[in-house]
Amino acid sequence: xxxxSSVNTRARVFLKIELDGLTLRYSDHDMxxxxxDGNYYFWEARIKSLGNVTAGFNDFKEAAETTSAVTISLxxxxxxxxxxxxxxxxxxxxxxxxxxxxxxxxPTEIQEANTMDTGYLTVGPDVTMGPDVFMGDYSLTPYxxxxxxxLADADIIFKGKISFPNVFxxxxxxxxxxxxxxxxxxxxxxxxxxxxxxxxVETDTTYPYIRDTDVSKQIPVIYGDHSNLxxxxxxxxxxxxxxxxxxxxxxxxxxxxGQAPVSYIDLDCLVDDGVIKIYSVDETTATLVIFTKYxxxxxxxxxxxxxxTRGTNIASNFGGSSSDLLEHPVEVLYDLLSNYLGVPDSxxxxxxxxxxxxxxxxxxxxxxxxxxxxxxxxxxSLTFEFGMDLFSxxxxxxxxxxxxxxxxxxxxxxxxxxxxxxxxxxxxPNRMYANKVSVLFDPFYQEDQFTNGLELIxxxxxxxxxxxxxxQYQCVWNHEDDQIVNRFGRLLYIASLPPRxxxxxxxxxxxxxRPNDVLEVNHFIYSSQNLYLRQISxxxxxxxxxxxxxxxxxxxVKDWATALAxxxxxxxxxxNASHAIYHGDLTITDGFNDELYLAYNGAGSTVVALTPGxxxxxxxxxxxxSAQLTATAGASVTVTYSRSTGKFTLSAxxxxxxNWTSFYSAxxxxxxxxxxxxxxxxxxxxxxSTYVCPFDGVNQVSSWD
Amino acid sequence: MIRFLTESKMDAATLxxxxxxxxxxxANIIDTKLKKTYRTTGLLNEWIKFDLGGAxxxxxxxxxxxxxxxxxxxxxxxxxxxxxxxxxxxxxAAYSQVITDFDQRAGFxxxxxxxxxxxxxxxxxxxxxxxxxxxxxxxxxxxxxEDNISESLREGLVDSSIVNFTQGRSAYGTTREKFKQFSFxxxxxxxxxxxxxxxxxxxxxKTEPFVIIFDSxxxxxxxxxxxxxxxxxxFSSTPNYRANCALSFVELR
Numbered sequence: 009x010x011x012x013s014s015v016n017t018r019a020r021v022f023l024k025i026e027l028d029g030l031t032l033r034y035s036d037h038d039m040x041x042x043x044x045d046g047n048y049y050f051w052e053a054r055i056k057s058l059g060n061v062t063a064g065f066n067d068f069k070e071a072a073e074t075t076s077a078v079t080i081s082l083x084x085x086x087x088x089x090x091x092x093x094x095x096x097x098x099x100x101x102x103x104x105x106x107x108x109x110x111x112x113x114x115p116t117e118i119q120e121a122n123t124m125d126t127g128y129l130t131v132g133p134d135v136t137m138g139p140d141v142f143m144g145d146y147s148l149t150p151y152x153x154x155x156x157x158x159l160a161d162a163d164i165i166f167k168g169k170i171s172f173p174n175v176f177x178x179x180x181x182x183x184x185x186x187x188x189x190x191x192x193x194x195x196x197x198x199x200x201x202x203x204x205x206x207x208x209v210e211t212d213t214t215y216p217y218i219r220d221t222d223v224s225k226q227i228p229v230i231y232g233d234h235s236n237l238x239x240x241x242x243x244x245x246x247x248x249x250x251x252x253x254x255x256x257x258x259x260x261x262x263x264x265x266g267q268a269p270v271s272y273i274d275l276d277c278l279v280d281d282g283v284i285k286i287y288s289v290d291e292t293t294a295t296l297v298i299f300t301k302y303x304x305x306x307x308x309x310x311x312x313x314x315x316x317t318r319g320t321n322i323a324s325n326f327g328g329s330s331s332d333l334l335e336h337p338v339e340v341l342y343d344l345l346s347n348y349l350g351v352p353d354s355x356x357x358x359x360x361x362x363x364x365x366x367x368x369x370x371x372x373x374x375x376x377x378x379x380x381x382x383x384x385x386x387x388x389s390l391t392f393e394f395g396m397d398l399f400s401x402x403x404x405x406x407x408x409x410x411x412x413x414x415x416x417x418x419x420x421x422x423x424x425x426x427x428x429x430x431x432x433x434x435x436x437p438n439r440m441y442a443n444k445v446s447v448l449f450d451p452f453y454q455e456d457q458f459t460n461g462l463e464l465i466x467x468x469x470x471x472x473x474x475x476x477x478x479x480q481y482q483c484v485w486n487h488e489d490d491q492i493v494n495r496f497g498r499l500l501y502i503a504s505l506p507p508r509x510x511x512x513x514x515x516x517x518x519x520x521x522r523p524n525d526v527l528e529v530n531h532f533i534y535s536s537q538n539l540y541l542r543q544i545s546x547x548x549x550x551x552x553x554x555x556x557x558x559x560x561x562x563x564x565v566k567d568w569a570t571a572l573a574x575x576x577x578x579x580x581x582x583x584n585a586s587h588a589i590y591h592g593d594l595t596i597t598d599g600f601n602d603e604l605y606l607a608y609n610g611a612g613s614t615v616v617a618l619t620p621g622x623x624x625x626x627x628x629x630x631x632x633x634s635a636q637l638t639a640t641a642g643a644s645v646t647v648t649y650s651r652s653t654g655k656f657t658l659s660a661x662x663x664x665x666x667n668w669t670s671f672y673s674a675x676x677x678x679x680x681x682x683x684x685x686x687x688x689x690x691x692x693x694x695x696x697s698t699y700v701c702p703f704d705g706v707n708q709v710s711s712w713d
Numbered sequence: 714m715i716r717f718l719t720e721s722k723m724d725a726a727t728l729x730x731x732x733x734x735x736x737x738x739x740a741n742i743i744d745t746k747l748k749k750t751y752r753t754t755g756l757l758n759e760w761i762k763f764d765l766g767g768a769x770x771x772x773x774x775x776x777x778x779x780x781x782x783x784x785x786x787x788x789x790x791x792x793x794x795x796x797x798x799x800x801x802x803x804x805x806a807a808y809s810q811v812i813t814d815f816d817q818r819a820g821f822x823x824x825x826x827x828x829x830x831x832x833x834x835x836x837x838x839x840x841x842x843x844x845x846x847x848x849x850x851x852x853x854x855x856x857x858x859e860d861n862i863s864e865s866l867r868e869g870l871v872d873s874s875i876v877n878f879t880q881g882r883s884a885y886g887t888t889r890e891k892f893k894q895f896s897f898x899x900x901x902x903x904x905x906x907x908x909x910x911x912x913x914x915x916x917x918x919k920t921e922p923f924v925i926i927f928d929s930x931x932x933x934x935x936x937x938x939x940x941x942x943x944x945x946x947x948f949s950s951t952p953n954y955r956a957n958c959a960l961s962f963v964e965l966r
Contacts, residue, residue, distance in 0.1 A: 016886040037890070038748035038966075040737065048736035050749050086920070092745075423881030431880065515877060515885045531880075550875040550887050 017516060020157060021058060021548050022051055022111040023080065025170070027101040034082065041113070041157035054094075056081040056183060058110065060554070061166045063401045064523040064543030068502050068558075069440040069479055070392065076190040076400045078110065078166050079177070084184045094184050104172030108188045109403065112548065113162035115155035163520075165546065166190075167355070167403035190400040191349050196382045199348060200229040202259050204243055215256075217247045219306075225378070227259035230270060230315035231485075232335040232374020238278035238310035239376055239452060240270075242296060251300055252287055257311050258294035264347040266320030266330040269294040274312035279303065286311070315374065321346060325358055326365060337373040337394040337485065338365040338407065341387065345405060348383045360407045364396060367409075373485040374453070386484065393486040395495050399523050408524040410498075410540060410560075415526040418538060421514070423531060427552070430513040431531060433559075436506035442479040445500045453487050462492055464500045479503060508559040510539050518553045519546060527557055534559075594623040604633070608641035609662040616640045630656060633681075647681075655697035656681040658689075665690040715862050715897075716855035718773050718924035719916050723850050726763040726831075731755070731798070734844065745922055747778045747848040747939065747966065756837050758800050759845055763831040768793065771831075773855045774822040775924050776815070777939050778848025785837035785845075787812040787820065791828035800834040814934045821937045823929055849939065851924050856913060858906035860899060866927070867896040893938060893964040895927075901955045907948060910958060914946040922965055940964040 022041065025032040033043070035051035043049050059079035084094045168188040178185035204218045204225050222243045234240060242255035258269040273289040273296055287297045296311060303309075316334045323330035326339055334340060338361050345351040371394060375386075391398045397408045445464040479499070486492055510529075514521070521527070525541040539557035546553045596602050596618050604616040616636050623629035626649040637645035637658075645660040658666070658681075666689035682697030689695045724743045730753070733739050737752035742761065753759045774789055781787070788800070791808035803809070812822045835845055873889040899906065917923050919942050927936035943963045948956035 016888050018888045038746045040748070040750065048734075050741075050746075052746070052749075424879045424883045426880055427877060428880045515879055550877055552877055552885075 017114060017551060018155060019112050019114050019551060021055060021165075022113060022157075022159060022162065023055055023058075024109045024111070025103070026107045026109075027097075027103065028106075030097075030101060032097070039155075039157065042159060044159050046160070054082045056083045058548040059187075060545040060547050061110070062543065062545040063399045064541070064556070065397065065399070066543065067438040067440055068499060068507070069438070069442075076166070076168070076192075077171075077187050078168070079185065079187045080108070081178070081183055081185045083182070084180065085182045093181075098176070098179065098184070103170050103186065104175040106170050107167065108170055109167045110165045110548070111159050111162040112165050112551075113157045113159055116158050116161060164402040165548065166400075168400075190405075191345075191351055192384055192387060192400075196384060197348055199344075199381050199383055199386060200226045200259060200377050201380075202227045202261050204245075215243075215245050217245060219244055226380055227261075228257065228376060228378040229262075230258050230313060230376050231340055232372060233314045233333060234374055234376060234453075235272060235274055235312045235314050237453070238312050240273075240311045240313040241378065242277070242309040242311050244309075245295070249300075252297045253300045253303060255296050255298065255309055255311075256294055257296065257313055258315070260292075260294055262348065263316070264319040264321055264343065266317070266323070267334075267347075268292045268317045268331070270313050270315055271317045271331065271333045272314035276312065278310040279307050291317075315376075316343070319343075321353075325353065326362060335372045335374060336365060336369075337371050337390055337396065338362075338368075340373055340485075341390055341396065341398065341407070344383055344387055344390070351405065355404050357404045357406045364407050364409060368394075371491060372488060374487060375485050376452070389484045393481075393483050393495065394491070395498065397524055401522050406522070410524060415538060418526045418528040419517075419521065421512075421518075421527045421529045421531070421539075425515055425517050426555075427513040427515070430511070432511050433532065434509045434511070437509050440479070440503050441506040442477045442500065442503040444476055444478045445496045445503070446478055446480045447492050447496055448480065448482040449487065450482065462489060462496075464493065464497050502560050505560060510557040510559055512555055514553045514555045516551055518544070518555055519551050521553065521555065527555075594626060594629050596620045596623070596629075604637070605667040606637055606640055606645075607665040607667065608643065608645070608660065609664060613665070613667050614640055626656075654682075655699075657694065657696045659694040661693065663691065663693045666695070714857050714929055716773055716857050716924075716926040716929050717913050718775065718851060718853055718855040718926065719913065719921070720853050721851040722765055722769045722771065722853040723763055726765050728761065728763060729798070730761045731759050737846070742776075742847050742850045744849065750778065750846045750848050753835075753845045756840050756843065756845060758834065758836055760798075760800050760803075760832050760834045761847075761850075762795070762798070763833075764795070765829050765831070768827050768829045770825070770827040770854055771852050772823070772825055773924070773926060773929070774812075774824060774850075774852040775926070775937055775939075776820045776833075776847060776850045777818070778846075779815075779817055779820070780840060780842050780844075780846040781815065781817060781820075781835070781837055782839045783816075784839045785815075785835060787815060788834045789822060789824070790832040790834065791826045792830045792832075793828055795830050796832075800832070803832050803834070806832070816934060819934050819937045819939075821926065821929075821934045823933075851939065855924075855926070856909055858899065858902060858909045860902045860906055862897040862927070863900040865898050869894045890966045892966050894943070895925075895938070895962045896944075897927075897960060897962075899958040899960075901951050901957060904954055907956055907958070910946060910960075914942065917942065919943065919945075925962055938962070938964045 020039070021036050023034045024043070025034075033049050033051045034054040035041070036053060036055045038051070038053040040048050040050050058081075061078050063076060082094060086092045166188065168190045171187045171189055176184060176186050204215050204222050204227060206216060206218055206223055225243070228240065230240060240257040242257050244253055245256045246254045257273065260269045263269060268291050270291050273286070273291060275286045275289065276283050277286050277296065277298070279298070279302060284298065284302045287299055289296045298309065314333045317331050318328065318334045318339060320330050322334065322339050322342060325342070334343060342356065342361060345356060346353070373390065373394065387398070390396070395409050397410070399406055399408075447462045447464075481496070483492065486495065521541055521544055523542055523544065527539045527541055529537055529539055537559060539559055541555060541557050543556040544553050598620040602618045602620055604618070605613045606616050607613040618633060618636055623632065630647040630649045634645060634647035637647065641660065641664065643661055645658065645664065648657050649655070650657065666683070682699040683689060683695070684698040687698075721743065726743075728739050728742070730739050732754040734752040734754055737750055739751050739761070741749045741751040771791075788809055788811050790796075790803045790806040792803065792806045796803045796806055808824075808826045808828065810822060810824060812820055814821050833850070837845055870891055871894055872891045875887040875889070877885050879885070899910070922939055922941055925938050925940070926933050927938075940963050942960060944959065944961040946958070946960070948958050950956050
């Protein structure tokens with residue numbers, strides 16, 4: 009562990025390469041050190057240079073995790089023995105795809121040298137120089153210290169596989185250079201590699217009765233609940249000359265222990281344009297049987313299904329039943345890493361996975377893969393669509409998310425933690441500013457064929473800037489309206505700020521930081537400002553780190569609150585028109601919503617006029633309303649807005665009433681502040697909104713289907 | 714007088730020892746990498762025996778990198794025959810000499826002996842490590858020009874550590890090894906000495922590690938270094954077919 013508090017470090021870098029039948033051990037210094045098996049090995053000083061180890065993300069608007077890869081350069085030249093080069097190793101062993109691990113270790117024991125302190129030098133024929141000429145007192149210097157390094161106590165900085173097929177990017181008589189990548193980027197493993205074959209070739213999987221039109225089609229892999237629509241194409245897999253015909257909907261290959269390819273097949277299926285009853289289903293083989301009499305020669309059958317089950321490993325790691333539907337995105341991600349990329353549990357930080365799931369227990373995802381798709385392609389879409397930040401650090405995969413609650417821990421950064429002139433602030437350098445996000449739906453997944461997506465609009469920013477800037481996405485996995493609003497609403501919030509990027513070169517205390525850490529900085533324009541670390545690039549030569557953070561505001565509760573549940577499901581057109589504030593618009597419009605009706609302390613109802621215009625914040629609007637009510641009442645009527653609850657509160661020294669008269673009358677332009685219009689406010693001197701008033705960019709984005 | 718020791722007779726020897734830690738084999742004492750060390754399993758009466766295959770002359774005996782304490786007893790024995798596998802059995806060897814000029818960086822013995830069998834015996838009861846560790850043994854016949862180096866020997870102690878300063882003017886260091894580098898001159902040397910240097914440079918160039926003993930006469934261990942030339946060989950002529958020559962040398966760790 010690189011000590012974060014020490015000014016100096018004697019840390020050393022170790023590289024282990026596991027070839028078939030041979031393990032290479034290199035360092036930046038010749039030394040013996042204990043490997044993780046507890047045995048001493050000699051680590052030869054062949055490391056010429058190591059590229060930075062980077063973990064994290066480029067920005068927020070796309071699944072842009074920084075590729076986790078490290079470039080390594082080794083000395084190839086001979087040291088003393090003409091045969092002492094890497095040439096034989098390159099020719100006799102295959103390096104591509106082999107595991108390489110980078111460790112950094114501090115010494116566990118340091119023995120200062122025992123050296124002689126003075127001496128004499130005789131030069132020339134007869135001249136003797138005395139002890140003070142240049143000997144010095146070497147016994148005071150740690151000149152030849154013995155240091156013990158134990159890799160079991162070391163940090164694994166990176167573990168990956170040597171690139172393949174392009175193994176060596178540079179190979180000369182002096183240097184050997186190659187790169188190692190984390191497991192996701194080396195593999196183009198297909199999620200669904202199996203296709204329907206006719207058995208003509210002897211080794212093929214045999215479906216002799218498969219229709220010609222289905223030959224070489226991918227056998228689908230299905231995740232999540234698709235039972236609302238008959239989307240699962242059923243391929244006929246036996247002869248139709250029998251009384252019943254068998255169809256297949258999903259692949260049974262590539263399943264983890266205890267997994268079934270589908271957890272449910274509905275007995276109602278779609279045959280051509282009609283619904284018929286299935287005779288029998290078998291979820292373990294993903295097959296269904298239909299009486300042949302219901303079929304035409306070219307009938308197309310579609311079933312309503314629920315996809316893969318969780319299996320034994322997921323049930324063991326995340327709890328619950330192995331036979332349940334696999335649909336939580338965290339568990340699906342684990343399935344992809346573990347089952348398809350072969351990442352062992354020891355290399356997945358399960359705590360961070362379960363933490364994310366515990367914080368978001370109700371997330372569901374679904375996807376139907378009947379076209380060839382690689383794991384490396386679908387993992388980024390899965391993580392991005394659910395706001396899951398997956399990154400590899402050391403030898404493990406971690407899952408985190410930007411917390412929109414107050415951070416539980418922060419690391420303070422001062423001028424003593426970064427290099428001079430390295431602290432730089434850029435406003436929206438990646439040009440992600442947007443005041444609108446559109447999420448398009450694939451009609452394949454939608455019951456309502458006329459629903460084309462969701463639009464999330466930051467109306468305040470749009471009106472302020474006068475230009476609509478749109479980010480557009482199409483989701484592969486996320487098809488639930490409330491999940492999309494929650495996830496992409498947060499993205500819109502960040503994009504509309506616009507965000508500022510802070511970069512600096514951090515010293516040793518920053519070396520151990522990781523993505524989504526929160527740094528608190530007092531420097532330049534910032535006073536105790538929280539910065540979210542999104543990318544860190546660690547330098548293994550001097551143990552500094554290039555840190556990239558984003559100033560996306562104090563993402564605590566006051567700036568974000570999900571309020572959808574408090575919004576009435578439907579409002580009339582007139583209610584919509586007169587409830588502009590209710591819908592998050594801070595605009596007072598003449599003749600529209602610019603009046604309130606106040607009866608203070610037993611007096612009659614009096615119209616209170618509000619000044620038309622757009623108010624920058626709900627607090628400013630509340631202050632204006634307070635001033636106008638006070639002027640009318642002749643007493644202090646306080647109006648406040650709570651960002652944490654999203655509600656207005658009106659209070660005064662004496663009882664007062666707010667009358668909602670003449671509902672739905674276009675001639676009455678009253679300003680509702682989230683109150684139930686069917687209930688006059690009366691009987692007390694303090695009232696709080698019935699409904700949450702979520703204001704765009706404050707704590708809510710508005711959404712329209 | 715300066716000595717250049719370019720070939721170690723021990724590299725071709727058959728090696729045996731009293732004890733060896735299997736993770737730190739005996740062959741490491743003739744490995745060119747100093748930190749690739751040999752370790753015993755004990756501290757008393759440990760020995761390493763060298764069979765050179767035939768009688769060979771040794772004029773300089775050096776070793777580099779050890780964990781020896783100042784109270785260690787180190788004795789070099791020489792014999793025409795193998796006297797056995799204990800230090801006691803070598804007590805009557807034709808040649809024996811206690812090595813007193815040593816520290817944990819290097820050890821040196823000046824001798825002029827010719828034998829086939831050699832034993833290096835070590836006892837170090839005060840060593841808290843529990844074992845004796847040796848890096849490299851380098852012994853053989855050196856070459857020396859007739860004329861010694863001039864008085865202008867320049868020595869530097871280089872720290873290869875990396876230091877980063879912060880905005881707040883504190884500093885973080887990555888501590889690395891220090892090493893010596895030397896520059897020295899031969900002034901007005903004759904053609905025979907020039908040829909000696911040419912032969913030397915042809916043999917080792919700038920890639921083959923060798924041993925320099927700057928002063929073999931008086932407490933030379935501080936000036937006994939294992940390393941490489943870092944300069945090319947150049948002569949600048951002086952009258953009467955003589956020449957000056959400047960060389961640079963860096964220590965290997």
